[in-house]
Amino acid sequence: MKQFLKRLLSSQLAGFIGFLFIWQILHLLLKTHTIPSPLETLAYFVSVPLVLLKHTGASVLRVSAAVGISLVLGIPAGLLLGVNKTCKRLFSPLLYFIYPIPKIAFLPVFMLLFGLGNPSKIMLILFIIVFQIMLSMRDGVSQIDPVYFKVMDSFCVSQRQQYRYLIFPAVLPYLFSGLRISIGISLASLFFAENYATQFGIGYYILSAWTKMNYVEMFSGILALGFVGILLFYLLDRLERLCVPWQKQNARN
Amino acid sequence: MECCNAKQTHVKLDHVSFSFGDSVVIRDISIDLLRDSTYALIGKSGIGKSTLLNLIAGFLKPDLGGVTIDGKTVTGPRKETSFLFQELGLFPWQTVFQAISMPLKMRIGSKDHSAQVMSLLTELHLEPHKDKYPHQLSGGEKQRVALARTLICDPDLLLMDEPTSALDAMTKEELQTLILRQRQLRGATLLFVTHDIEEAVLLGQTILILSEDGTLTAQENPCFAIQNPREDISFYNECIRIRKLLRLEAS
Incomplete structure (x- = not known):
């Protein structure tokens, strides 16, 4: 028994079981339909796997598209802000101005410009996360030790070589940090992006259950969203370990 | 100041002056560094030793005068120069x-x-x-x-900024031997900055002392060619002589 408890506490499952335990206590204490029992929710969750898969699949596709486009736009823009002092001086205040504004406020504009379909949903998520990517890149460049640039100068390198051997590898850890935050924010913003003109998406699923006051269904949707988060972060961690091996070893040391 | 006439001039500093704002760091320095020779640059901390190295490497441009390598004016880093940074x-x-x-x-x-x-x-x-x-x-x-x-x-010119700083005595000795052997093997001109007088006497054919007023004096090192210098009393005598000179320059 002691051995089992020790193994349980050291495993990654311990946190999740603890969360379910607190949830159960809240359910018992508050005695309201708004907080259903975790066991009931889990039972419902496993009873509708295809429905949840369909909704989460639609959401993952939207998030992936938004993250992909924000990387394509955010990486070069952020690098430019980091490398070019004039660009940094001109655009950093603008970035600071836009960054804290709740982007959901622009939803009517996106609807008007991109319609009610997927493009406006993807654009909303993109608009929320692209600034995070840009800032991560810009800060990554500014954190590069000036002596590294001097080393590159001493080798008489071209600008292309400077990016290839210095700037890209130096900003990679910052990109992964930015990406981790962006994925978290984009999953959270699904709730807004999928609350109109769609019948697919985990955000829509949660909202629809909420309006129907079906809290078991709502919480199973929340659970599904959480599991998507776990999966995406796990994949990102694996990718980071592959692309930034020196960082992990450094952290372990 | 010419060091000797047997070897060809490799690096030439011609009335070089450099200042950071109002503070003059390098004042009217002229010197010829001969090909395949080693030079140790010593002086007090923050006096401008690294600045001089940076001027020769082409990272900095002199306010007055010029640096030439093989007769060509240095306008920026060159491929044949290698720099070992302190960091x-x-x-x-x-x-x-x-x-x-x-x-x-x-x-x-x-x-x-x-x-x-x-x-x-x-x-x-x-x-x-x-x-x-x-x-x-x-x-x-x-x-x-x-x-x-x-x-x-x-490279044909090796510039080193405190190559053995922050190392323990044994590792320092190993690295000094390695630097000396590699330089001999490759036949490059070596100019290095050091705080360590023993290191300067061990590795430098010529010891350059940078003074607080930004001028440079060159001292030939008679101990450079001797075998096992650390076991020879003349090596330590030379260290004492250089230390006295350094004190004199500082005062």
Whole structure:
């Protein structure tokens, strides 16, 4: 028994079981339909796997598209802000101005410009996360030790070589940090992006259950969203370990 | 000031002056550094030794006068000059092998240079560490990697900014022997900055003393050619002589 408890506490499952335990206590204490029992929710969750898969699949596709486009736009823009002092001086205040504004406020504009379909949903998520990517890149460049640039100068390198051997590898850890935050924010913003003109998406699923006051269904949707988060972060961690091996070893040391 | 006439002038500083704002760091320095010779540059901290090295490397431009290497005015870093930085500047994302092969890839662009890199790794006793990242190396190993990175392209001018600082006595001795052997093997002109008078007398054919007023004086080192200098009393006498000169310049 002691051995089992020790193994349980050291495993990654311990946190999740603890969360379910607190949830159960809240359910018992508050005695309201708004907080259903975790066991009931889990039972419902496993009873509708295809429905949840369909909704989460639609959401993952939207998030992936938004993250992909924000990387394509955010990486070069952020690098430019980091490398070019004039660009940094001109655009950093603008970035600071836009960054804290709740982007959901622009939803009517996106609807008007991109319609009610997927493009406006993807654009909303993109608009929320692209600034995070840009800032991560810009800060990554500014954190590069000036002596590294001097080393590159001493080798008489071209600008292309400077990016290839210095700037890209130096900003990679910052990109992964930015990406981790962006994925978290984009999953959270699904709730807004999928609350109109769609019948697919985990955000829509949660909202629809909420309006129907079906809290078991709502919480199973929340659970599904959480599991998507776990999966995406796990994949990102694996990718980071592959692309930034020196960082992990450094952290372990 | 001419050091000797047997060798050809490699680096020429012609009335070079440099200041940071109002503070004059280098004042009207003229000196010829001869090909295949070694020069130790000493002086008090913050006096401008590294600035002089940076002027020769082309990282800084003199306010007055000029630096020429092989008769050509230095306007920026040149491919044949290698610089060993005090901070080393080893990239955390490069293994030892990648760090040493990087200059070859960038300068020569040759595709397969692993044999050349491996040979240097063996020479510098770095072969067992070739797949390690900088944070996995000791101070002395890092210093040797940085040295290997400066040597790999066979430079004709080696500039080193405190190459053995922050090392323990034994590792320092090992690295000094290595620097001396590699310089002899490759026949490059070596100019290095040091705070250590023993190191200056051990490695420098000529010892350059930079004074607080920004001027430079050269001292021939009679102990340079002797075998096992650390076991010879004349080596320590020379260290005492240089120390006295340094004190005199400082006062």
